[in-house]
Amino acid sequence: DIQMTQSPPSLSASVGDSVTITCQASQDISNYLNWYQQKPGKAPKLLIYRASNLETGVPSRFSGSGSGTDFTFTINSLQPEDIATYYCQQYDNLAMCSFGQGTKLEIK
Amino acid sequence: QAQLVQSGGGEVQPGRSLRLSCAASGYSFTNHGMHWVRQAPGKGLEWVAVIWSHETDKYYADSVKGRFTISRDSSRNTVYLQMNSLRVEDTALYYCAKDIRSGSMDVWGQGTTVTVSS
Numbered sequence: 001d002i003q004m005t006q007s008p009p010s011l012s013a014s015v016g017d018s019v020t021i022t023c024q025a026s027q028d029i030s031n032y033l034n035w036y037q038q039k040p041g042k043a044p045k046l047l048i049y050r051a052s053n054l055e056t057g058v059p060s061r062f063s064g065s066g067s068g069t070d071f072t073f074t075i076n077s078l079q080p081e082d083i084a085t086y087y088c089q090q091y092d093n094l095a096m097c098s099f100g101q102g103t104k105l106e107i108k
Numbered sequence: 109q110a111q112l113v114q115s116g117g118g119e120v121q122p123g124r125s126l127r128l129s130c131a132a133s134g135y136s137f138t139n140h141g142m143h144w145v146r147q148a149p150g151k152g153l154e155w156v157a158v159i160w161s162h163e164t165d166k167y168y169a170d171s172v173k174g175r176f177t178i179s180r181d182s183s184r185n186t187v188y189l190q191m192n193s194l195r196v197e198d199t200a201l202y203y204c205a206k207d208i209r210s211g212s213m214d215v216w217g218q219g220t221t222v223t224v225s226s
Contacts, residue, residue, distance in 0.1 A: 001170065034212045036153075043203055043216035044145075044153065055214065087153055091211020095167045097143065097155040 002026050002092050006100025014108045017078045021103045023071045023088035031067045032091040037084045038102075044087065048073065075105075083107055110134040110215045112204050117220035120194055124224075128189040130204030130217050137185040141207035144178060144189045146200035146222075154200070158207065159187060172198075194224045 003026040013019045023033065031051035036044040046055045048064035051071055061076045075082055088100040116128040130142070144156040157178040159166040166178050177190040187204055201221050205213035 032211060036213075038153070043219060044205075044213070045216075046208075046212055046214045049209060049212040085152075089153075089155070089211070089213075095158060095160070095165070095211075096169075097158065097211050098169075099145075099153040099155060102152040 001096065002029060002090055002098055004088055004090055004098055004100040006088050006103060008103060009101065010104045010106070012106045012108050013078050015078055015080060018074060018076045019078055019105065021073045021086055021088075023066075023073070023100050025069045025071075025090055028068050029090045029092055033064075033066065033071045034089045034091070035062075035064055035073045036087045036089060037082075038087065039084045047086075078107070080107055110206060112206060112215055112217035114202075114204055114217040114220045117202065117222050119223040119225060121226055122194060122196055122224055124194055125190070125192045126194060126222060127191070128202055128204075128220055128222070130187045130189075132185045132187070132206065135206070135215075137180075138182050142178075142180060142187040143205045143207060143213055144187075144202060145205055145213070146198075146202045147219075148197075148200045151200075156202070157189065160207075191222070194222075196224050196226075198222060199224050 005024045033051045035048040038044040085102045085104045141160040143158045157168045159178045175193045180187045201219045204217040206215040208214035
């Protein structure tokens with residue numbers, strides 16, 4: 001099974017800052033990597049699919065990059081409503097999925 | 109718009125069974141795979157299972173393989189998760205989710221709680 005290592009586990013930043021979260025796969029997953037946002041008490045929301053594609057309706061301050069085993073998720077110009085936990089998720093060639101451990105983002 | 113409404117869940121003793129349901133509406137149910145994802149209290153997301161358009165094409169996380177069965181009924185636009193031999197560690201909020209493209213999940217149910225306790 002493919003393991004996803006996400007870091008950091010938590011992050012504190014100020015409004016207007018740029019923040020970056022990384023995700024590393026235990027083996028090559030090409031670009032089958034998605035990013036989700038989960039706010040407390042809510043279901044996850046898809047933000048980025050196939051590593052770098054912005055889901056419809058998601059603000060352009062969110063972006064993703066990477067391929068193979070190393071991936072990056074960035075929020076530019078952090079907004080108060082971005083307080084959430086963010087997860088990476090991979091899909092492998094055996095049609096299995098797994099999530100990273102999550103990154104809890106707080107506003108300073 | 110696409111919507112998933114979940115039912116089932118509750119509190120059961122270890123070793124017992126439970127079935128979760130997820131009714132889909134607002135899109136072509138037969139054209140999309142469906143996932144189950146769970147979240148233990150205070151923990152992260154854990155992928156549980158997926159069933160693709162071909163109802164025989166299904167995959168499971170190792171933690172539930174042999175105990176859980178995912179199925180779908182296209183006449184009812186509903187996906188199910190039959191959970192047998194439940195363990196305390198299966199306690200979680202369970203979500204169903206629609207697959208939009210190769211493992212990305214764009215529509216989620218509201219979640220349903222499963223508590224396994226003696």
